[in-house]
Amino acid sequence: MTSLRYRRATALALASVLLLLPRAAAAQDPTAVAPVRAATPDRPSYDVSLRADADGSHWSGRQTVSFRNASRTPLRSVDLRLWGNGSDGCGAPGAPSPVRVSEVVGGSPRPLAVGCTALTVDLPAPLPYGARASISFDLAITVPDRVHRFGRDGAHRYLGNALPVLSVRDEQGRHLDPDVGFGESFFTLAGDFRVVLDHPDALLVPATGTTTRRAGAPGRTVSTSVAHGVRDFAWAAGPFRTKTVTTPGGVRLHAYWTASTSAEGVAVDLKAAVGSVDEFGERFGRYPYGELDLVMSDHLDDFGSMEFPGLVLLWTEPEGSAVVHEIAHQWFYGIVGNDQFSSPWLDESFAQYANQSYYGEDTTVCWEDAGAWPSDTAALTRPMGYYADGHRSEYVRVVYLRGACALHDLERVLGGPAMAGMLRGHVRDHWLGVATTADFKRAAQAATVKDLGPFWTEHRIF
Numbered sequence: 001m002t003s004l005r006y007r008r009a010t011a012l013a014l015a016s017v018l019l020l021l022p023r024a025a026a027a028q029d030p031t032a033v034a035p036v037r038a039a040t041p042d043r044p045s046y047d048v049s050l051r052a053d054a055d056g057s058h059w060s061g062r063q064t065v066s067f068r069n070a071s072r073t074p075l076r077s078v079d080l081r082l083w084g085n086g087s088d089g090c091g092a093p094g095a096p097s098p099v100r101v102s103e104v105v106g107g108s109p110r111p112l113a114v115g116c117t118a119l120t121v122d123l124p125a126p127l128p129y130g131a132r133a134s135i136s137f138d139l140a141i142t143v144p145d146r147v148h149r150f151g152r153d154g155a156h157r158y159l160g161n162a163l164p165v166l167s168v169r170d171e172q173g174r175h176l177d178p179d180v181g182f183g184e185s186f187f188t189l190a191g192d193f194r195v196v197l198d199h200p201d202a203l204l205v206p207a208t209g210t211t212t213r214r215a216g217a218p219g220r221t222v223s224t225s226v227a228h229g230v231r232d233f234a235w236a237a238g239p240f241r242t243k244t245v246t247t248p249g250g251v252r253l254h255a256y257w258t259a260s261t262s263a264e265g266v267a268v269d270l271k272a273a274v275g276s277v278d279e280f281g282e283r284f285g286r287y288p289y290g291e292l293d294l295v296m297s298d299h300l301d302d303f304g305s306m307e308f309p310g311l312v313l314l315w316t317e318p319e320g321s322a323v324v325h326e327i328a329h330q331w332f333y334g335i336v337g338n339d340q341f342s343s344p345w346l347d348e349s350f351a352q353y354a355n356q357s358y359y360g361e362d363t364t365v366c367w368e369d370a371g372a373w374p375s376d377t378a379a380l381t382r383p384m385g386y387y388a389d390g391h392r393s394e395y396v397r398v399v400y401l402r403g404a405c406a407l408h409d410l411e412r413v414l415g416g417p418a419m420a421g422m423l424r425g426h427v428r429d430h431w432l433g434v435a436t437t438a439d440f441k442r443a444a445q446a447a448t449v450k451d452l453g454p455f456w457t458e459h460r461i462f
């Protein structure tokens with residue numbers, strides 16, 4: 001989770017951390033002896049229909065997930081991640097898990113695993129390469145009673161990571177990593193979502209994608225959100241105040257904020273959002289989704305802020321929020337995906353680098369904030385499991401501070417124009433796909449005749 005405190009109008013202070021469609025694989029000769037195992041299941045499509053209760057605390061309905069097998073190995077099962085159960089696990093007597101799946105059609109579900117965040121569904125027959133299949137199930141969601149990316153904030157509800165999504169299988173096997181309680185463990189492929197939400201008229205519902213609304217039953221509205229090429233879907237519900245602006249580059253920004261959120265903070269966030277979404281579009285590639293929802297509250301101080309595709313949740317004070325950092329995540333994790341459990345630096349370091357660049361910070365002194373390596377075992381490329389296993393205190397210093405500094409140092413080695421061209425090419429090459437540290441190192445090395453080996457060693461990018 002991104003949990004960043006906003007210190008001044010031109011910088012972020014990193015305070016506390018709580019707690020297409022995918023890039024097409026290269027065409028392969030079907031007679032090849034040892035083909036690469038592509039990430040699968042790919043090209044997922046999620047069709048969801050949910051109905052809310054009176055205050056948006058409970059949502060129930062049906063979800064269908066269709067997918068393709070991109071691997072030459074027949075697919076015998078798929079894994080759904082119920083990340084909304086990450087904090088609560090399997091629940092307790094009288095208090096079940098917040099996200100519950102039942103009545104599965106299209107496969108046979110196994111018992112829930114990984115703290116009730118993983119549901120394996122065995123397919124009725126092996127799915128061959130290139131074939132599609134689908135599963136559907138009843139879905140019940142209860143919003144937890146906590147101020148959180150999946151939680152309650154007074155009369156407002158936030159439903160981040162609430163929908164079940166497909167996990168990834170690739171040459172490294174099945175990705176069934178745990179939710180460690182801070183940062184992110186998520187790894188998904190880009191796909192399409194169509195989510196129909198039936199809710200009371202009194203609730204405004206910002207959501208991932210482009211949303212249309214129509215009258216439902218008396219006193220109710222049906223909001224239909226469609227998103228293409230996104231890795232997840234999030235929404236909120238509540239009596240928000242709202243305003244829409246369009247950036248000079250043509251991106252529609254829909255701002256939603258709670259009644260207690262300061263008008264000054266809303267104005268600061270909107271100004272920064274207008275500038276950054278256009279600037280990042282010029283630097284990294286045009287923002288592809290047309291619109292972006294900003295959901296703001298002053299009650300998120302114990303949580304922070306969080307990025308989702310097409311929607312950012314922002315702890316907003318009078319001086320603003322981490323909005324620029326979160327918008328940068330639309331490119332680094334959103335457009336250019338990564339395994340956030342194994343390589344958290346590939347989204348957090350890059351988002352913080354983009355944030356500091358946008359504000360024009362003096363990065364020649366960034367190492368003063370980053371400090372020395374906190375331990376002999378610290379490295380930029382450590383996975384979330386490392387930080388959860390006795391190294392949590394290193395997480396912010398290494399992944400946010402030292403990671404961003406390393407990228408600024410690389411810019412000084414390559415030169416500004418070469419760094420900009422390299423990053424734009426890196427984003428283009430992995431557009432709506434998945435990038436690894438090795439991919440980034442190859443792109444950087446191709447941008448210079450200098451041997452970057454010593455640079456990677458110095459900055460512990462292994």
